[in-house]
Amino acid sequence: MMDSAALSCKDCTSWRGLLFTVSLLTCWLHPTTSQLTIKSVPPIAVEGENVLLFVHNLPKNVKAFSWYSGVAPFKCCEIASHVIATNFTVVGLAHSGRETVLNNGSLLIKSVTKKDSGYYTLRTIDSTSRPEIIRAEFFVHRPLLGYKKHLTPSKLTIQLVPLRVEENVNIFLWVFNLPKKLQVFAWHKGVLPLEHLKIASHSFLTNSTTLGYAYYDRVKVRNDGSLLLFNVKKKDAGLYTLRTVSVDLISEWAIIDLQVNTP
Numbered sequence: 502m503m504d505s506a507a508l509s510c511k512d513c514t515s516w517r518g519l520l521f522t523v524s525l526l527t528c529w530l531h532p533t534t535s536q537l538t539i540k541s542v543p544p545i546a547v548e549g550e551n552v553l554l555f556v557h558n559l560p561k562n563v564k565a566f567s568w569y570s571g572v573a574p575f576k577c578c579e580i581a582s583h584v585i586a587t588n589f590t591v592v593g594l595a596h597s598g599r600e601t602v603l604n605n606g607s608l609l610i611k612s613v614t615k616k617d618s619g620y621y622t623l624r625t626i627d628s629t630s631r632p633e634i635i636r637a638e639f640f641v642h643r644p645l646l647g648y649k650k651h652l653t654p655s656k657l658t659i660q661l662v663p664l665r666v667e668e669n670v671n672i673f674l675w676v677f678n679l680p681k682k683l684q685v686f687a688w689h690k691g692v693l694p695l696e697h698l699k700i701a702s703h704s705f706l707t708n709s710t711t712l713g714y715a716y717y718d719r720v721k722v723r724n725d726g727s728l729l730l731f732n733v734k735k736k737d738a739g740l741y742t743l744r745t746v747s748v749d750l751i752s753e754w755a756i757i758d759l760q761v762n763t764p
């Protein structure tokens with residue numbers, strides 16, 4: 502649904518292969534000892550915009566790093582490698598000519614297209630030659646009917662209740678200003694509207710709600726778009742995206758970042 506069919510298989514591997522890899526990688530993609538994080542700015546872009554994969558807290562002892570498209574550091578998917586001391590970049594097979602590696606670790610991708618949607622992997626090497634791997638994602642929309650390149654900001658917003666979330670509590674993602682005359686809304690984990698990342702969707706045409714496989718016994722959705730998620734775990738941390746499509750095919754979205762604290 503909604504753009505997912507057009508999501509590209511990135512480079513060398515099929516989505517199925519990538520998904521298998523994702524599940525294998527999940528545990529070590531969330532390093533507990535390091536605060537290294539990446540934010541996609543913006544996490545959902547419109548074709549033609551620039552996206553910055555903004556690296557925070559790159560450790561001081563990192564000597565070199567490489568960026569890859571996809572969920573794993575495969576040579577074939579390498580965008581570029583960079584040595585910090587010399588500020589020297591070598592482009593890889595997956596470089597499209599639109600990516601710029603910055604000396605602070607961040608990656609700028611200019612004029613993004615729908616095909617750029619997906620996961621990106623950063624691999625850093627520190628002075629002990631210990632690699633660390635971290636992943637980011639962003640989604641690129643075609644300019645949809647109803648909006649131009651520069652969107653008027655959507656009024657759709659999400660508020661997290663409670664504000665500070667600890668493990669094992671129930672949370673409420675409270676939605677404000679759900680647009681009128683909707684066909685459908687859908688919640689996804691992360692920003693990619695992929696079927697296996699779907700939490701729930703609701704069709705107003707049939708007044709029916711569908712829950713994602715991994716969530717069917719853990720969530721409730723309300724007609725106003727709000728989502729109740731029971732018994733939150735550490736693995737539930739991350740971005741949540743709500744997308745709406747109106748009967749006029751106007752699409753809006755809102756994103757919330759859920760942090761799950763240890764009590």
Ligand SMILES: *[C@@H]1O[C@H](CO)[C@@H](O)[C@H](O)[C@H]1NC(C)=O
Pocket residue numbers: 555556557558603605606607
């Ligand atoms: C990295 O460099 C870019 C471009 O100079 C800048 O926009 C960004 O803020 C920098 N990131 C950090 C974490 O300093």
Ligand SMILES: *[C@@H]1O[C@H](CO)[C@@H](O)[C@H](O)[C@H]1NC(C)=O
Pocket residue numbers: 588604
């Ligand atoms: C690194 O090199 C690029 C050009 O390749 C230059 O624009 C940038 O200012 C350099 N950064 C540092 C920190 O020297």
Ligand SMILES: *[C@@H]1O[C@H](CO)[C@@H](O)[C@H](O)[C@H]1NC(C)=O
Pocket residue numbers: 708
């Ligand atoms: C949609 O279905 C729910 C129960 O599943 C019902 O309570 C509600 O009144 C229905 N709404 C409309 C507009 O039919």
